[in-house]
Amino acid sequence: MNILIENAGAEKGFLLLEKANQWFIEAEGTMENRDVKVLESVPIEPNPQRDGIATTLINYVARTTDAVVLDDAVNDGHFTRDPYIVARQPKSVLCVPLVNQGKLAGIVYLENNLVTGAFTPKRLETVQLLGAQAAISLDNARLYEELAEYNRTLEAKVAERTLELSQTLEHLKATQEELVQSEKMAALGQLVAGIAHEINTPLGAIRASIANISDALNESIHQLPQLFQRLTPSRLQDFLALLEAAFKDKKNITSREERKFKRKLIAQLEDYEIDNADDIADTLVDMGIYEEIEQFVPLLQAEDNTLQAAYNLSIQQTSSQNIMMAVERASKIVFALKSYAHTDSQGHKKIKANVTECLDVVLTLYYTQLKHGIEVTTHYQDVPDILCCSDELNQVWTNIIHNAIQAMDNQGTLEITVAQQDDYIVVQITDSGKGIEENIKPRIFEPFFTTKPAGEGSGLGLDIVRRIIDKHQGRIEVESRPGKTTFSVFLPV
Numbered sequence: 001m002n003i004l005i006e007n008a009g010a011e012k013g014f015l016l017l018e019k020a021n022q023w024f025i026e027a028e029g030t031m032e033n034r035d036v037k038v039l040e041s042v043p044i045e046p047n048p049q050r051d052g053i054a055t056t057l058i059n060y061v062a063r064t065t066d067a068v069v070l071d072d073a074v075n076d077g078h079f080t081r082d083p084y085i086v087a088r089q090p091k092s093v094l095c096v097p098l099v100n101q102g103k104l105a106g107i108v109y110l111e112n113n114l115v116t117g118a119f120t121p122k123r124l125e126t127v128q129l130l131g132a133q134a135a136i137s138l139d140n141a142r143l144y145e146e147l148a149e150y151n152r153t154l155e156a157k158v159a160e161r162t163l164e165l166s167q168t169l170e171h172l173k174a175t176q177e178e179l180v181q182s183e184k185m186a187a188l189g190q191l192v193a194g195i196a197h198e199i200n201t202p203l204g205a206i207r208a209s210i211a212n213i214s215d216a217l218n219e220s221i222h223q224l225p226q227l228f229q230r231l232t233p234s235r236l237q238d239f240l241a242l243l244e245a246a247f248k249d250k251k252n253i254t255s256r257e258e259r260k261f262k263r264k265l266i267a268q269l270e271d272y273e274i275d276n277a278d279d280i281a282d283t284l285v286d287m288g289i290y291e292e293i294e295q296f297v298p299l300l301q302a303e304d305n306t307l308q309a310a311y312n313l314s315i316q317q318t319s320s321q322n323i324m325m326a327v328e329r330a331s332k333i334v335f336a337l338k339s340y341a342h343t344d345s346q347g348h349k350k351i352k353a354n355v356t357e358c359l360d361v362v363l364t365l366y367y368t369q370l371k372h373g374i375e376v377t378t379h380y381q382d383v384p385d386i387l388c389c390s391d392e393l394n395q396v397w398t399n400i401i402h403n404a405i406q407a408m409d410n411q412g413t414l415e416i417t418v419a420q421q422d423d424y425i426v427v428q429i430t431d432s433g434k435g436i437e438e439n440i441k442p443r444i445f446e447p448f449f450t451t452k453p454a455g456e457g458s459g460l461g462l463d464i465v466r467r468i469i470d471k472h473q474g475r476i477e478v479e480s481r482p483g484k485t486t487f488s489v490f491l492p493v
Contacts, residue, residue, distance in 0.1 A: 001029040001036045010110035054082040065097045071117040092118035098135035105135040202326030209319035216312035223309040246314040250288035261290040287314045353390035356380045362397040373411040381419045392468045399461040407433030424490045436480040
């Protein structure tokens with residue numbers, strides 16, 4: 001600015017820049033002080049009461065980009081009525097546009113109030129030459145400022161975008177967890193009815209057995225005192241032998257075998273000319289006595305309630321055994337649910353767990369679906385416990401076994417093998433279903449891919465299985481042909 005003032009022969013000068021379609025004074029210099037003041041964007045609105053510039057002249061140069069020289073500003077030219085010129089009476093005025101590559105970069109306004117005609121053509125040429133350099137410098141400064149602002153903005157945008165991506169990633173993780181939990185709950189939901197049935201069945205057996213014990217005990221209380229008074233020592237020994245035979249572990253027989261034993265007993269009883277052979281044969285079969293009845297013939301020939309008394313005692317023993325089995329079955333189901341809930345409460349924390357025990361938990365929960373048409377065979381080797389998220393592995397076994405049941409239409413054979421191969425525990429689950437077609441086998445682990453009808457499958461089951469196994473640094477393989485499909489899961493020890 002000092003160079004322009006000095007070479008132009010001016011007393012003072014201003015540098016103006018445009019911002020948001022308005023012109024502002026950014027710098028001011030004087031020849032007297034040789035000092036340039038950087039201002040804070042002072043507007044150029046007309047104000048004759050303070051030092052300023054001819055605003056009509058500035059607007060003209062800004063509009064035309066032509067340099068204007070006023071040798072006698074008060075008396076000559078088109079700006080004699082400018083408020084500033086009228087008020088301040090300047091003598092010589094020079095206003096030069098700073099143009100770079102055809103674009104207006106700024107305006108220099110110069111004054112000399114000592115003489116008229118101060119800005120000669122030669123000085124104008126010098127100012128225009130210096131102005132061209134100033135325009136380049138201004139553009140460079142502006143570009144640098146824009147670049148700095150762009151960098152600041154870019155950093156802010158990068159930070160904002162990073163935050164958005166982080167939030168999106170967290171949302172995706174949360175969504176994935178929800179999908180995994182949803183798939184898990186869907187699988188468990190299909191078990192609920194069966195589990196409820198499995199709990200109700202032993203409860204019903206217990207209720208019926210208690211009623212049988214109650215009835216039989218009431219009869220025995222009235223029968224036994226009279227019976228023991230009536231029986232001779234030898235007949236009492238026969239009675240006790242009959243009870244001992246009835247109390248022995250009974251083998252399970254089919255309805256066909258039961259009818260066969262009954263026919264044989266009826267024939268034997270008729271040979272001994274025992275009345276009511278049909279009823280007595282029914283009672284003996286119910287007591288689990290199918291053969292070798294010769295020792296009990298004297299008791300059976302007696303027309304009293306000896307056989308009924310023995311039957312009532314047998315019923316109490318049989319019902320007690322039924323209660324024990326029902327309690328054991330219910331306890332096993334409750335234990336399986338408790339184990340499932342306990343491992344789930346571990347969250348994503350890895351714990352030591354036994355793979356075969358986890359498989360048995362899942363098989364227990366699927367017992368209802370399996371028992372009516374699917375034969376389950378297991379081949380478990382002794383394998384070491386592994387560090388794992390057992391609830392997630394339970395979901396792996398749940399999904400694979402559930403798919404196997406559906407593939408077999410609830411009829412077939414399910415074979416589960418657990419063994420150790422080198423540094424891996426290998427779990428193989430094989431079903432006798434229709435198999436997986438070769439053209440879709442490469443896609444079965446894709447998310448949302450399903451061959452089930454709409455509404456019956458989300459297509460996430462095997463994708464979740466693969467993700468869980470990947471998380472455990474394992475792998476899953478599948479081999480399939482009609483009648484045999486095997487999923488092999490390899491888990492590092």
